[in-house]
Amino acid sequence: MSDHLLPSRLARPSALTFVLSLAVIAFVIASFTTSGISFDRLARGIPALGRLAGQMFPPSLDRLEPVLWSLLQTFQMAVAGTILGLVISLPLAILAAPSLSPHPLLVWAVRGLVAFFRTVPDLVWAIFFVIAVGLGPAAGVLALMVDTIGFAARFFAEAMEETDKGPREALTAMGARRSGIIFSSVIPQALPSMINTSLFSLEKATRGSVVLGLVGAGGIGIELKVSLELFDYDQAATIIIAIFLLVLAVERASTWVRSRIL
Numbered sequence: 001m002s003d004h005l006l007p008s009r010l011a012r013p014s015a016l017t018f019v020l021s022l023a024v025i026a027f028v029i030a031s032f033t034t035s036g037i038s039f040d041r042l043a044r045g046i047p048a049l050g051r052l053a054g055q056m057f058p059p060s061l062d063r064l065e066p067v068l069w070s071l072l073q074t075f076q077m078a079v080a081g082t083i084l085g086l087v088i089s090l091p092l093a094i095l096a097a098p099s100l101s102p103h104p105l106l107v108w109a110v111r112g113l114v115a116f117f118r119t120v121p122d123l124v125w126a127i128f129f130v131i132a133v134g135l136g137p138a139a140g141v142l143a144l145m146v147d148t149i150g151f152a153a154r155f156f157a158e159a160m161e162e163t164d165k166g167p168r169e170a171l172t173a174m175g176a177r178r179s180g181i182i183f184s185s186v187i188p189q190a191l192p193s194m195i196n197t198s199l200f201s202l203e204k205a206t207r208g209s210v211v212l213g214l215v216g217a218g219g220i221g222i223e224l225k226v227s228l229e230l231f232d233y234d235q236a237a238t239i240i241i242a243i244f245l246l247v248l249a250v251e252r253a254s255t256w257v258r259s260r261i262l
Contacts, residue, residue, distance in 0.1 A: 056237035063235060067223055071242050074219035075250075077140045077212070078205040084141070085148025085205075086198050092149065093156030094182060099168075100160060102178075111157075118150030122208045126217040137218030144205045144212070152201050159193035160186050195261055199254040206250045210243050 013021065095101045096110040125146050129139035167185040176184075187194075213221020220239060227236040 052233065055233040058234065059237040059241060060232070060234035061238065063223075064238065067220065067239055067242055070213075070220040070223045071246055073137060074209045074213070074221070074243075075206060075246060077137050077217075077219055078144060078202065078209040078250075081141045081144025081209070082148050082198070082202045082205045084145040086152055086201065088145070089149050089153035089156055092153040093160060096153060096157040097160045099165070100178070100182060100186065110153075114150055114153045114157075116150075117146050118154065120146075122147040123211055123215060126212040126215050130216050135216040135218075140209060140212040140217035140219055143217060144209060147208060148201045148205060151204060152197050155197040156190070156194055159190035159197070162193075163189035192261075196258060199258060203247075203251055203254055207247055210247075 092110055092114060095106055096114060098104070098107050101107045101110070122143050125143035126139055129142040133139050133142065163186050167189075168181050171181045171185055209219050210221050210224075213219040213223070214225050216222070220243060224236060224239045224243075227233070227239060
């Protein structure tokens with residue numbers, strides 16, 4: 001038999017790595033401890049969920065027509081906000097792409113603005129726009145527009161940066177203007193990725209538009225909020241099922257479009 005020792009399965013960590021690993025483990029444990037999650041609470045909460053489910057089913061169809069109209073308004077908000085956001089995202093993405101932007105400071109400023117749009121939740125934007133333009137779908141559309149810009153402009157810029165630079169250099173050597181290079185070389189190459197991002201933006205806006213109604217930004221969220229406040233849980237179940245079917249339909253349609261175009 002060979003007397004050679006078997007190689008160690010794990011490399012011996014350095015002192016710094018060991019200390020950092022202990023700190024991460026301690027932070028994870030503290031996160032569970034301070035969150036208040038316990039088996040006792042879960043055991044007491046399961047029967048309460050059972051009672052709530054019993055009050056929600058069977059769903060009520062008494063106000064089905066108003067619910068469907070609110071659902072349509074919710075989807076219209078998502079479509080309008082997404083389209084406005086995508087239109088504004090395109091020039092911002094061009095300015096945020098280092099190889100396309102006229103100046104590095106402009107790249108930094110636009111990327112910072114897009115990151116800010118992405119950092120603030122769409123629910124907070126909805127509250128701001130409700131204060132600015134009043135209650136109703138207009139506030140929801142504006143909130144979804146800003147949220148879409150924060151999402152789409154970033155990925156548009158990355159898609160443009162990943163395009164082949166050979167055609168750009170050839171057009172530059174021929175004396176083409178910057179705008180001509182962008183619209184005849186960069187955007188056509190980045191278009192499949194941009195279409196994919198646009199479809200995901202619509203899916204994201206459809207889900208987000210539901211929540212915006214909770215703060216008065218229009219749509220079916222208002223119906224859901226009123227039903228829960230009045231303890232009409234069977235009506236709330238109808239609204240939740242309608243929302244689920246809408247989101248599912250949009251996701252299936254988006255998948256079908258991607259399979260046909262991309």
